[in-house]
Amino acid sequence: MAKYQDVLKDKVVVITGTTSGIGRRMATLFAEQGAKVVGSGRRENLGQEMVEEIKSAGGEAIFVKTDASDPEQVKNLIDKAVETYGRLDILVNNCALEPQIMIKDLTWEQFREVIDTNLGSYTMATVNALRYMVPQQSGKILNINSVTREQIVPGVGVYSLAKAAIHNLTKVVALEHARDGIRCNEICPGLILSGAFTDPAVREWAKDSIENGTPVPRLGTVDEIAYTALFMLSDELDFLNDGSLFVDGGRHLI
Numbered sequence: 001m002a003k004y005q006d007v008l009k010d011k012v013v014v015i016t017g018t019t020s021g022i023g024r025r026m027a028t029l030f031a032e033q034g035a036k037v038v039g040s041g042r043r044e045n046l047g048q049e050m051v052e053e054i055k056s057a058g059g060e061a062i063f064v065k066t067d068a069s070d071p072e073q074v075k076n077l078i079d080k081a082v083e084t085y086g087r088l089d090i091l092v093n094n095c096a097l098e099p100q101i102m103i104k105d106l107t108w109e110q111f112r113e114v115i116d117t118n119l120g121s122y123t124m125a126t127v128n129a130l131r132y133m134v135p136q137q138s139g140k141i142l143n144i145n146s147v148t149r150e151q152i153v154p155g156v157g158v159y160s161l162a163k164a165a166i167h168n169l170t171k172v173v174a175l176e177h178a179r180d181g182i183r184c185n186e187i188c189p190g191l192i193l194s195g196a197f198t199d200p201a202v203r204e205w206a207k208d209s210i211e212n213g214t215p216v217p218r219l220g221t222v223d224e225i226a227y228t229a230l231f232m233l234s235d236e237l238d239f240l241n242d243g244s245l246f247v248d249g250g251r252h253l254i
């Protein structure tokens, strides 16, 4: 028997960054749970692969090719979701770039690229989602943040600037739209076997940090983040607003 069933039945869900990692796993899990998934990202072939995987398992999904650093394309993503499925119930902001740059070496172009992709996209997807959610008087927005919103790691400074701001974006939306029936929450993953950590050389480089910098001494899995998201998006959690959950094996404690 399935452990969870129809948790997101008929919910229309937009997820940014579904071509790999955590975003892709959320897309397939949410579809298994009855959601109509609108995925996005720049790599169209991987986006279509996600759609095929969902459809062949009996689910519903479309992919909208989107460069999330461009606000017009982000607006188009949200509009396409509503054009296709008639409403928007859930937005999951997930896409990010994580370049390794020491702060002294940061150029204006690199700063803009990371801020536009990681913070600009979360902000403008939220603004556009609210255009539909406020008149509906319902909706949930979930931001995939990071333990680096408060734990500073040398070389990921510009990424953590964006993550710190996403923490306040979550608070702003949670406060300004609570009475519109809208809830806004965030998940702060620790080190997860996705993104940079799919490269064995990066895992080897981070071995000490994984084994000694995390009380639960291993990488987390995309399943662990996707199931946390499912729980936070379920109708049963209507009173959760500005919830912030570290899913990091206790890494933020060190």
Ligand SMILES: NC(=O)c1ccc[n+]([C@@H]2O[C@H](COP(=O)([O-])OP(=O)(O)OC[C@H]3O[C@@H](n4cnc5c(N)ncnc54)[C@H](OP(=O)(O)O)[C@@H]3O)[C@@H](O)[C@H]2O)c1
Residues within 6 Å of the ligand: 016, 017, 018, 019, 020, 021, 022, 023, 040, 041, 042, 043, 044, 066, 067, 068, 069, 093, 094, 095, 096, 097, 117, 144, 145, 146, 147, 188, 189, 190, 191, 192, 193, 194, 195, 196, 197
């Ligand atoms: N992995 C970890 O250890 C970890 C830890 C803490 C937090 N997180 C957070 O978890 C989230 C997902 O990360 P992940 O580990 O799953 O990484 P990932 O596998 O590299 O996925 C990143 C996703 O973001 C998309 N993306 C990047 N730039 C984009 C752009 N300009 N326009 C549209 N989409 C863009 C990528 O799609 P395209 O390349 O196709 O555009 C991809 O689908 C991120 O917010 C990350 O900060 C991850």
